[in-house]
Amino acid sequence: MLSKSLKRRESELANTKRQLEILSNGIFQDGELPKFNDKIAESQQFPLKANLLEILQINVGYMCNQVCEHCHVDAGPDRKEIMTRETMLQCLEVIKKTGAHTLDLTGGAPEMNPNFRWFVEEAAKAGIKDFIVRSNLTIIRANKKYHDLPEFFKKHNIHVVSSMPHWTRGKTDKQRGDGVFDKSIQALKDLNAVGYGIPDSPLKLDLVYNPSGAFLPGDQASLEKEFKKALLEDFNIQFHNLFAITNLPISRFLDYLIASENYEDYMYQLVDAFNPAAVANVMCTNTLSVSWDGYLYDCDFNQMLNLKVNSKVKHIKDYNEALLTGRTVVTSQHCYGCTAGAGSSCQGVVA
Numbered sequence: 001m002l003s004k005s006l007k008r009r010e011s012e013l014a015n016t017k018r019q020l021e022i023l024s025n026g027i028f029q030d031g032e033l034p035k036f037n038d039k040i041a042e043s044q045q046f047p048l049k050a051n052l053l054e055i056l057q058i059n060v061g062y063m064c065n066q067v068c069e070h071c072h073v074d075a076g077p078d079r080k081e082i083m084t085r086e087t088m089l090q091c092l093e094v095i096k097k098t099g100a101h102t103l104d105l106t107g108g109a110p111e112m113n114p115n116f117r118w119f120v121e122e123a124a125k126a127g128i129k130d131f132i133v134r135s136n137l138t139i140i141r142a143n144k145k146y147h148d149l150p151e152f153f154k155k156h157n158i159h160v161v162s163s164m165p166h167w168t169r170g171k172t173d174k175q176r177g178d179g180v181f182d183k184s185i186q187a188l189k190d191l192n193a194v195g196y197g198i199p200d201s202p203l204k205l206d207l208v209y210n211p212s213g214a215f216l217p218g219d220q221a222s223l224e225k226e227f228k229k230a231l232l233e234d235f236n237i238q239f240h241n242l243f244a245i246t247n248l249p250i251s252r253f254l255d256y257l258i259a260s261e262n263y264e265d266y267m268y269q270l271v272d273a274f275n276p277a278a279v280a281n282v283m284c285t286n287t288l289s290v291s292w293d294g295y296l297y298d299c300d301f302n303q304m305l306n307l308k309v310n311s312k313v314k315h316i317k318d319y320n321e322a323l324l325t326g327r328t329v330v331t332s333q334h335c336y337g338c339t340a341g342a343g344s345s346c347q348g349v350v351a
Contacts, residue, residue, distance in 0.1 A: 047328045048282070049328060053099070057105075057287055062108045082292060091290060135161070162205065207241075209243070223244055275339055296315065301335075311323055
């Protein structure tokens, strides 16, 4: 199992320019597969344009207590990039004045940011309709200072979205590391104990599934039924919704694809499964992603490739909704992952 990030290993794929070179050369340069912009032009959906902001997603740092095999953030304990309180204050100013209905905090493990609780408390005062924190679950059981997170989330009516690769120990630990499954199960029990995930409870608990190999996720509704049945029967655990997310060919998943000699086959899968109906609802059209240092991106994946927004406004401190609305979305071949099959976003399928 991995123990270090690509950055710490000094892998060539820690360089975002190298990732973009791989995604634009080879089978795409040779014309074997159409580039993403050419494909969406065929369906008369080019260029993609950003609509009015609905979801503000803020990455508060790449530090994480796990080093997952497929992590598109390349997060881990060795990543020291952490959002400062100064940048959080700039984000808070935008949260207060934007009409966005969803605030989405992510990482790494966002809870590891030393100012995380302060930020949640301040952001909660803005009265955002849906306040999401993306938790890897194991952080709740990492050490005693995190054990009260379920109560903290409940106090501020946080919508918890948790990553859970599978309902079995073997598949979960293979992707996320030894012991992750057992800690995740205990964390889910902790969340259930304070009311999260219980049918009709206002305390929302959703799970995120992503495939453990070089293949696309199955039907989201069917997977949700299987997850609910298995977790209830085996552990008496309940949750609300399951989001099935496609692995995008960037960062550590790109590294995995190349090392396992699955890169070309996977890209063929994505292109073959291209769905014009998914293009119309891709998350980059209603979402703005803010990096730990305050820069703006069309989505979390573009953030990891350092593809900043196509706008005069590049940083949260200069936020201007009028200038950002209607901008052309920055794309590359990784975008096929969001438009394959039923589509994919941080909120699950889109078509």
